[in-house]
Amino acid sequence: MASMADVARRANVAVSTVSYALNGTRPVAKATAERIRKAMDELGYRPNALARGLASKRSRNVALIFPMLERGLGLTEMEFVSAAAETAGDLGYHLVLWSTPLGDTDLLTKLTRQGLVDGVVIMEVHLEDARIEMLRRNGVPFCMIGRTGDNRDDPFADIDFESTVRDAVAHLAGLGHRSVGFVNHSQRSFDTGYGPSVRAARAFEEAAAAAGLHGFSRFCDDSPAAGREIWRDITAAEPGVTGLIVMNERASAGVLAAILQQGGRVPEDYSVLSVASSARVSEMTYPPLTTYHPPAAELGRLGVQVLIDRLEGREVPLVQQLIPCRLVLRDSTGPAARPHGAGS
Amino acid sequence: MASMADVARRANVAVSTVSYALNGTRPVAKATAERIRKAMDELGYRPNALARGLASKRSRNVALIFPMLERGLGLTEMEFVSAAAETAGDLGYHLVLWSTPLGDTDLLTKLTRQGLVDGVVIMEVHLEDARIEMLRRNGVPFCMIGRTGDNRDDPFADIDFESTVRDAVAHLAGLGHRSVGFVNHSQRSFDTGYGPSVRAARAFEEAAAAAGLHGFSRFCDDSPAAGREIWRDITAAEPGVTGLIVMNERASAGVLAAILQQGGRVPEDYSVLSVASSARVSEMTYPPLTTYHPPAAELGRLGVQVLIDRLEGREVPLVQQLIPCRLVLRDSTGPAARPHGAGS
DNA sequence: TTGAAAGCGCTAACAG
């Protein structure tokens, strides 16, 4: 493997000149630069990333802190990771994947101190997140996907759950629905301060009240079975229901199945509107779900872009960006029917 | 950030001794070792990954070569990546994600020469794959997920499509189906030598013949719309069909929808058996799909394990492992009905 | 059982 010294020798210059030419850190005469360039590709030279990092104290690696979740990762996460990796590459960085359990601050501290990465993008941030405090304390540059409750001046990119849920409620209200339910993630996710659960729950209450309709909420485990059960529960407790907003991808299939099984029709009798569910999954159900798709790729791109901007010391304003989900109409929503699934 | 010199000073030993103690590369007196250990955690010392890598010429990083596909990544890939990252971490390695277009050998060569990683796990290997040839030529240690056509002595882990498809055919044959179709990925995927498409197609032909049933195949683009279309095509051309094996996750929903739309019932009139489709997606359809689930996590684990074994120079036999998909019974298959969807 | 010292390949003063 050709080293910088080899290149220097072949071009008849000092190694430093090669370095300067390579990084543009200092002006180099045109002729010299050309000789160096030539020597480089005759030798197939590639700078050694480790040596460069060690000397410059900048590895040009960033880590993606990637949750190990019991509930597993979804397609949204896949899109996110994919976009993050691509963006890092485009900006001349490498993306390292750190798969860590949510609570494990110690592991994160260890990883962080190894000097392998210049900063981190951290997923699945909770309202109170010990990991964020650790990063702040240790001066590790970071960008959050999601955000803490107390956040002030740390950069983040997150889904705008508030506006998305508001839009969803407005969408159903506009179709004439007067009694609308919200199916959230599990009670546990809410209790542990999982941002989406907490913010969406609050936003739903407010939006329903503002729209003057009867709104009610349910927590629901992330599984089709739980979705089926929650529908039974809802029809028992809320006989007037005609519209449902579901922010729980796995449960949504169960809800649809339960409705059909009871002889209900979607969307003639009930409208089901999915929130923050990936395109690939929403198109699989019967009927295909009208959905607010999460901006997964945008978030991935933005997260690493913002982080790298900071690392490069650019004079950038603090980025705290909220991106709403985008409505994709499919076949699960329509004008409200009379209650009790009486048909149209 | 405390360095090794700091630790050495505090423990009253030479840096080399600290190094030896840390790596167990040379015996160190018990008392000395203890003093060093103490100094280390008083200082919160963590060895610098770059320096260590530069000096030892082993970065303890491995890359995952991660395809940038037009058709996008699925949940199977997510599970795979997740398991790979976790395994790498468990073995004391870091996983770097290299998102590269399938054909881009040059990019890969560049990345590879930077000395950031000791080896690579490469996904989405095609029957003829220029990337593999490049890795071989440049002496980059690797482990394939999938395999080339000419493969001899390179390690790989792959889904056993042959046996899986054979099992799938046997499953339907056992239920009394005599006319069975196979819905593959796109014609293009087959033509470009995408292993799963090619191997499964061949395996289906053979298994159908061996089982003495009428088998026919169709290529199908990866989308629900294409799935719907293919079903119309099939019912027109193969009126006797009662069973379908679908190795195309996105198309499967379309197939189901088209069947229902034509008034057919699943599984009473038609059995639909999904192959290599993730659990999270198969459970979303109506009815939920009986599926042969891909061993994504196992492959991810195995891939990095095998690679790291080689990197550590362990005396390991060549691993070329095929893992079959695992049958999960859901509601889309049942005993064969009389043809024409006449019902039971 | 331990130390001293020469690099690993590069960057970034410092000096011309």
Next chain:
DNA sequence: CTGTTAGCGCTTTCAA
């Protein structure tokens, strides 16, 4: 505009 040189923090000979 270019060269010399001292590290970056570690591993690993060589020598004791």
